[in-house]
Amino acid sequence: MPVPQLTYVDTLDYTPTARSVSLARRRAARLVAEWGRKDAAGDAALVVSELATNALLHGSLRGRLFRVRLVMSATVLRVEVSDPRGERLPHRRRGVASTSGHGLVLIDGLADRWGTEPRTVGKTVWAELELQVRAVTRACGPARSGG
Structure with a gap:
């Protein structure tokens, strides 16, 4: 019998303050760990x-x-951040002397996929991280000794 696929979802709105970024980062790390993927909590926090x-x-x-x-599903963690500005983000690498855009270089290196999607009002920037699939073990009862 196949194991059912669980999907976890969390959505929260934040006020536009530097403190909100910190709160969102900590919440992402905590939730991903609570969802059973402590191994992905740091990456989730960084992407958020x-x-x-x-x-x-x-x-x-x-x-x-x-x-x-x-x-988050068994195989993918998707992070989405939506804001009211509709301008798409460029999918290009910035030079080291550039004063902006380095975060997207980081996302480009960390995420397996990322992009932008227009919304009725604004846009959503998303990134997906593929998760290592864990083997499912079955309880087979007490171990038997040979003999």
Whole structure:
């Protein structure tokens, strides 16, 4: 019998402050660990931090909230950060002398896939991390001794 696939989802809106980025980062790490993937908690926190910082710096929030959504299945962790600004992010690498865009270089190196999606109001920047599939073990009763 196949093992049912669990999907975990969390969505929370944040005010546009530097403290909110820290709160979102800590929440992501805590939730992913609670969802049974302590091994991915650090990467989740880093991706949330970079994408939330990007929304804060470039999202023209002006008092409007930004949204962080985490979706985790057995094989993929998806992080989405939505903000009210509709401008798409470039999929290009920045030079080391550039004063911005380094967070996206980090996302490009860490995530297996990432991109932007337009919304009715604003956009969502998302990143997906593939998770190592864990072997499922069955309880087979007490061990038997030979003899």
